[in-house]
Amino acid sequence: MPVxxxxxxxxxxxxxxxxxxQSAMSDSSECEPSxxxxxQAKLRVPTAATPLVPRRELLSTVDDHxxxxxxxxxxxxxxxxxxxxxxxxxxxxxxxxxxLTLDEHDNEPVRLRAAVRDALAPADEIPLxxxxxxxxxxxxxxxxxxxxxxxxxxVHEIRDSEALASIDLLTRRPPDRLRLVLLGRFPPPLHLGRxxxxxxxxxxxxxxxxxxxxxxxxxxxxxxxxxxxxxxDLLLSRTEGxxxxxxxxxxxxxxxxxxxxxxxxxxxLDQVVSRYLGxxxxxxxxxxxxxxxxxTSVCDTVSAELAGALTRHPxxxxxxxxxxxxxxxxxxxxxxxxxxxxxxxxxxxxSAELRRSRPADEMSLNKTAAHWYHHHDEPAVALRHAxxxxxxxxxxxIVEHSVLPEVLREGSGRLRAVFDAVPGHVLARPQVGVVxxxxxxxxxxxxxxxxxxxxxxxxxxxxxxxxxGCCMRRRCCAAAVSTRGRVRRCG
Numbered sequence: 001m002p003v004x005x006x007x008x009x010x011x012x013x014x015x016x017x018x019x020x021x022q023s024a025m026s027d028s029s030e031c032e033p034s035x036x037x038x039x040q041a042k043l044r045v046p047t048a049a050t051p052l053v054p055r056r057e058l059l060s061t062v063d064d065h066x067x068x069x070x071x072x073x074x075x076x077x078x079x080x081x082x083x084x085x086x087x088x089x090x091x092x093x094x095x096x097x098x099x100l101t102l103d104e105h106d107n108e109p110v111r112l113r114a115a116v117r118d119a120l121a122p123a124d125e126i127p128l129x130x131x132x133x134x135x136x137x138x139x140x141x142x143x144x145x146x147x148x149x150x151x152x153x154x155v156h157e158i159r160d161s162e163a164l165a166s167i168d169l170l171t172r173r174p175p176d177r178l179r180l181v182l183l184g185r186f187p188p189p190l191h192l193g194r195x196x197x198x199x200x201x202x203x204x205x206x207x208x209x210x211x212x213x214x215x216x217x218x219x220x221x222x223x224x225x226x227x228x229x230x231x232x233d234l235l236l237s238r239t240e241g242x243x244x245x246x247x248x249x250x251x252x253x254x255x256x257x258x259x260x261x262x263x264x265x266x267x268x269l270d271q272v273v274s275r276y277l278g279x280x281x282x283x284x285x286x287x288x289x290x291x292x293x294x295x296t297s298v299c300d301t302v303s304a305e306l307a308g309a310l311t312r313h314p315x316x317x318x319x320x321x322x323x324x325x326x327x328x329x330x331x332x333x334x335x336x337x338x339x340x341x342x343x344x345x346x347x348x349x350x351s352a353e354l355r356r357s358r359p360a361d362e363m364s365l366n367k368t369a370a371h372w373y374h375h376h377d378e379p380a381v382a383l384r385h386a387x388x389x390x391x392x393x394x395x396x397x398i399v400e401h402s403v404l405p406e407v408l409r410e411g412s413g414r415l416r417a418v419f420d421a422v423p424g425h426v427l428a429r430p431q432v433g434v435v436x437x438x439x440x441x442x443x444x445x446x447x448x449x450x451x452x453x454x455x456x457x458x459x460x461x462x463x464x465x466x467x468x469g470c471c472m473r474r475r476c477c478a479a480a481v482s483t484r485g486r487v488r489r490c491g
Contacts, residue, residue, distance in 0.1 A: 036111050038100065038118040045099040046087045052222040053215050055085060058208060062089050065202035066149055066181060070174040071195055072202045074183045077327040078280040079244020080209040083153055086183055090151070101153070107160035116166070120148060130162075134169035142175040149179040156184035156326070164188060171195065186326040206327055210241030219246060223254045235260045238344050245345045248273050265345060268352030277349050281329055289319055293330075293342070294358070297350035298365045298385070301333060301341045309372050310365055363389045374398050379406045380414040387418070392426050400431045404438070412442035430456050 062085070065072040076082045090099065100119035106112045113133045117126045122140040127133055141148055150170075158164055168190045171180055182188060195201035211219065216236055220227060227235070238260065239245035248270070252263055264270040282290050295311045296302045302310075304317030313319065320340045323330035329343040342350065354362055366389035373382035374394075379402035386395040399422075403415060419439050427433050433456045440448035 036114045038115045042101040042115065043098055043119060044101075045090050046083060046101075051081075051084060051088060053211070053218045055081075055088075055215075058085060058204070059089050059092070061204060061208070062086070062181075065204065066179050069202040070179060070200050071171050071192075072179070072181045072204070073187050073192065074181060074204040075186055075327060076204075076206040076209045077185060077242070077329055079242065079247075079276070080206065081243045082183060082204075082209060085209070086151060086153065086181070099151075102157065103154075104157050107158055107163050109160060109162040109166060112158065112163045113166055116150070120150065130166060130169070134166055134173070137170065138173055138175050138178070141178040144175075144177045147177040147179065149181060151181035151183055153183040154185075155182045155188045156186050158188060164190060185328075209243065211236075211243055211246055212241070216241070216246060219250055220253075223250050225250065225253055227253075227260070231260050238266050240343060242343065242345065244276070245273075248276075266348055268348035268350070273345065274349050274352070277346055281346065285323075285328070288313065289323070292316060292319055293323075293346075294350050294354050295361070295365055297342065297347050297354055298362065298388070299369055300381075301339045303339050306369070306372055310368055363391075367391055367394065370394055370398070374402060377402065379403045380418055383415070383418050383422075387421050392423070395422065395426055396429055396432050399435050404435050407435070407438055407442060412439040415439050416443045416445075424455065427452055428455055 062072070062074070074082055074086065087099075098119050098121065100115050102112065102115055106115060109130075110128045113126075113128045116137070117128070117133075120137065120140075122137070124136065124140050126136045126140070152167065155167070158167065167182075167188065170178070171182075171190055171192070172194075174180055182190075192201060213232065213236060216232060220232070235246065235249060239249060245265070248265055249260060249263055252258070252265070252270070253260065260266070265273040268274065282293070285293075292307060292311045292313050296307050298310070299306065302320070304320060307313065307316035307320060320330065322328075324332055324340060329346040330340055331343075333339045333341060341347075354365075366385045370382045370385035370389055370391070371394070373379075373385060374397075379398055382398050382402065383395065386398055407415065416439055419436050422432070422436065427436050433452050437449040437452045440446075440452060
């Protein structure tokens with residue numbers, strides 16, 4: 001089996017070794033600053049508690065990928081368990097394992113190359129300048145008696161073009177006895193497309209880290225928890241299998257007698273979860289990006305155009321695309337790739353932040369969203385936002401001008417639940433009440449339609465008797481439903 005040299009990009013600067021290795025550079029004045037040594041803490045495989053849920057299939061996938069291609073890319077968002085998985089994979093190898101931890105300070109090219117040199121520990125001297133560095137590494141492992149697997153963890157931390165170029169050269173010209181694993185939140189900006197095309201690259205994608213129902217139940221059982229099938233479904237729905245979210249939820253459930261639906265993290269109010277998201281997800285983005293995320297949290301999904309209307313950001317599409325590509329808990333809708341959505345746990349946090357720090361903006365943002373959806377012929381979503389904005393006039397306007405055509409064309413399916421939230425004083429408006437009654441009637445709720453029409457001003461007195469009034473109201477609704485049937489047949 002191949003020798004492993006596993007590299008991790010950490011967030012701390014580790015001390016240098018007291019024993020140095022001189023580079024092969026001729027200028028002694030450049031030798032000292034160009035030959036930094038790598039602290040031992042950066043060379044150790046991360047220690048972690050034994051995983052509570054075995055992930056044998058995923059470990060086997062990593063093994064297969066590393067064996068079948070010179071480069072393997074492993075990516076996933078914060079808290080998905082990627083480093084834990086790779087560390088476990090490394091510890092279970094029979095060969096010697098070297099682990100190197102790098103951080104943002106390793107964007108200094110010489111420091112990065114020195115770290116690679118110390119992790120690989122080649123017998124020959126390795127210069128710390130290019131193109132000598134990459135050529136020397138490749139030459140050293142062309143002649144190595146055993147294979148080496150070099151794993152770069154948190155490779156997303158490397159942004160310097162010269163530092164990236166050194167990694168890129170190793171991926172594009174790897175010797176037969178060198179395997180490279182790039183581990184991070186998102187793929188680094190290297191020439192990976194060509195490797196894909198040539199069949200020399202394998203990937204472990206973010207979705208592969210998500211817990212299945214079986215794994216979620218195993219995690220619950222490991223903490224002595226047994227939930228009903230409905231509660232397990234809710235837990236999976238709210239976390240979408242994100243291991244970090246499941247771990248937070250299970251820790252809370254194990255120490256408090258509560259149901260998943262009542263957990264504060266799903267309302268954005270759990271301080272520990274909020275601190276984690278703030279430190280590990282949001283802090284990596286500039287303030288303007290965080291403001292965009294907070295503002296768009298009023299919407300279930302958002303497009304670049306809608307995000308622009310809500311935030312006045314000059315290039316919201318670029319921001320949303322970057323958030324999606326960097327696995328920042330924002331994903332595209334498969335059925336409509338121009339639309340994006342936030343992970344439920346992050347969105348709950350952002351919504352709570354909006355209410356806390358910008359309470360006056362919540363209603364105005366919902367009003368803006370209502371106008372946008374109304375203009376784009378999405379009355380169900382527009383009505384929902386108008387109700388959240390508390391704008392009675394806008395609610396009535398949407399009902400009068402957009403809801404009736406929607407019901408006649410598509411039926412009441414998308415509108416029935418929204419109308420249940422329309423205040424009684426708005427339903428009392430004749431134009432609103434008649435449409436609301438039609439929605440209820442189309443849904444088969446004759447009693448609800450009757451109640452709405454009865455509440456219209458002057459309805460009872462004009463009918464004379466309640467019975468005949470009810471019949472008249474039902475005939476009106478039936479006629480409207482019949483009209484919808486004709487419209488749909490003609491369409």
